[in-house]
Amino acid sequence: MSTISEKIFSKASGKDVKANEFVMAKVDYAMAHDGTSVLAVRSFKNMGLENVWDPKRIVIPFDHLTPANTETTADLHHDIREWIGGQGIPNFFDVGEGICHQVLPENGFAMPGKLVVGADSHSCTYGAFGAFGTGVGATDMSEIFASGELWFRVPETIKVTASGKLKKDVLAKDVTLKVIGTVGASGATYKAAEFYGDTITDLSISGRMTLSNMAIEMGAKAGIVPPDQKTFDFLEGRAVEGYEPVYADEDAEYCAEYDIDGANLEPQIALPHQVDNVCDVSEIEGKKVDQVFIGTCTNGRLEDLEVAAEILKGEQVAVRTIVIPASRSIMLEAVRNGTAETLLDAGVTLGSPGCGPCLGGHMGVIGEGEVCISTANRNFRGRMGKGGFIYLSSPATAAASAITGEITDPRTV
Ligand SMILES: CC(C)[C@H](C(=O)O)[C@@H](O)C(=O)O
Numbered sequence: 509m510s511t512i513s514e515k516i517f518s519k520a521s522g523k524d525v526k527a528n529e530f531v532m533a534k535v536d537y538a539m540a541h542d543g544t545s546v547l548a549v550r551s552f553k554n555m556g557l558e559n560v561w562d563p564k565r566i567v568i569p570f571d572h573l574t575p576a577n578t579e580t581t582a583d584l585h586h587d588i589r590e591w592i593g594g595q596g597i598p599n600f601f602d603v604g605e606g607i608c609h610q611v612l613p614e615n616g617f618a619m620p621g622k623l624v625v626g627a628d629s630h631s632c633t634y635g636a637f638g639a640f641g642t643g644v645g646a647t648d649m650s651e652i653f654a655s656g657e658l659w660f661r662v663p664e665t666i667k668v669t670a671s672g673k674l675k676k677d678v679l680a681k682d683v684t685l686k687v688i689g690t691v692g693a694s695g696a697t698y699k700a701a702e703f704y705g706d707t708i709t710d711l712s713i714s715g716r717m718t719l720s721n722m723a724i725e726m727g728a729k730a731g732i733v734p735p736d737q738k739t740f741d742f743l744e745g746r747a748v749e750g751y752e753p754v755y756a757d758e759d760a761e762y763c764a765e766y767d768i769d770g771a772n773l774e775p776q777i778a779l780p781h782q783v784d785n786v787c788d789v790s791e792i793e794g795k796k797v798d799q800v801f802i803g804t805c806t807n808g809r810l811e812d813l814e815v816a817a818e819i820l821k822g823e824q825v826a827v828r829t830i831v832i833p834a835s836r837s838i839m840l841e842a843v844r845n846g847t848a849e850t851l852l853d854a855g856v857t858l859g860s861p862g863c864g865p866c867l868g869g870h871m872g873v874i875g876e877g878e879v880c881i882s883t884a885n886r887n888f889r890g891r892m893g894k895g896g897f898i899y900l901s902s903p904a905t906a907a908a909s910a911i912t913g914e915i916t917d918p919r920t921v
């Protein structure tokens with residue numbers, strides 16, 4: 509009678525464990541990016557350590573401030589590159605390769621049954637593949653760099669079931685926002701979520717990543733989709749090693765259960781400045797926007813760019829619209845299949861793969877009082893620029909709003 513998390517932690521700690529037990533767990537893959545590796549490496553060196561536990565199990569993508577925005581960033585990138593070279597870490601993804609949470613799955617590091625820990629809160633994205641993916645702080649990451657292990661309290665699990673076929677232009681992001689609006693921004697604090705129901709199994713891998721990615725926005729340690737044939741097909745020829753899918757037992761214990769009506773779901777939007785401040789897009793249609801941003805580890809995948817291109821085809825954007833593919837391979841595919849051309853024809857600014865303006869560092873920061881509709885996962889006050897207002901939506905709603913210059917239900921354009 510175990511949940512997926514209890515089973516993964518049992519395997520990772522070598523003993524049968526239940527929710528709320530403390531365990532020392534062996535980490536399968538450890539990730540830090542340009543932002544957090546700086547602190548993790550500093551802490552690693554402060555411990556007087558020389559060599560990491562296993563270079564092959566560490567993955568470092570540069571994505572947050574790439575290409576470097578200031579001399580300070582360039583210097584930090586330089587120092588980390590040197591450290592990576594010195595440690596012989598083979599899985600280094602430099603400027604332009606993409607966002608960590610896209611790069612790891614694309615390169616087969618996110619696999620069913622594995623414990624994948626990242627020094628970034630959205631490491632829960634790997635749950636889309638049936639892994640226990642979770643974020644930790646940079647100093648915890650330095651412990652993993654040193655020993656390959658970290659202590660955890662095995663989380664209790666909430667069960668979220670979404671049923672019914674989604675209507676046209678209602679996307680994975682709308683399901684995700686509905687889940688967060690229902691559970692609340694702290695409704696799953698220190699718990700894991702497991703996602704069930706035909707709405708979820710019908711989602712593409714990309715859509716499942718959107719859902720798992722935002723598990724942390726309801727406080728969850730992990731957001732796990734049980735692996736199925738779609739997962740195995742995606743991992744075929746990609747997984748870096750063998751894996752064993754893990755499923756919950758029929759009589760697994762959940763601390764709370766939520767049901768989502770997928771069939772009657774409308775396009776959703778999160779209003780400033782809280783991610784669970786969610787309503788139907790139709791309720792706030794007409795609100796003027798200054799900028800549209802389509803990208804991030806939540807919605808910067810090919811499918812998202814294609815949805816936007818389909819809506820923008822033959823149209824012109826009314827406001828500045830920034831599209832940033834989540835990885836180089838996505839960008840390449842978008843160039844090859846004409847998606848990039850359609851977007852550029854419509855007046856879009858195409859950015860190089862990475863986090864872009866998601867956390868207000870560069871490439872589309874907004875000004876005082878400005879409104880941005882974004883496909884990202886967070887709309888905290890000041891996140892994309894002091895005094896700005898962020899609305900979170902699907903790429904369809906964002907693209908429709910780009911045409912009109914105001915928040916627009918994608919079914920009306
Ligand atoms: C910079 C990093 C630590 C941060 C995170 O952990 O989430 C960032 O990726 C974010 O989305 O705010």
Ligand code: SF4
Binds near residue numbers: 805
């Ligand atoms: S795209 Fe945004 S949410 Fe995702 S890792 Fe980068 S900064 Fe964090």
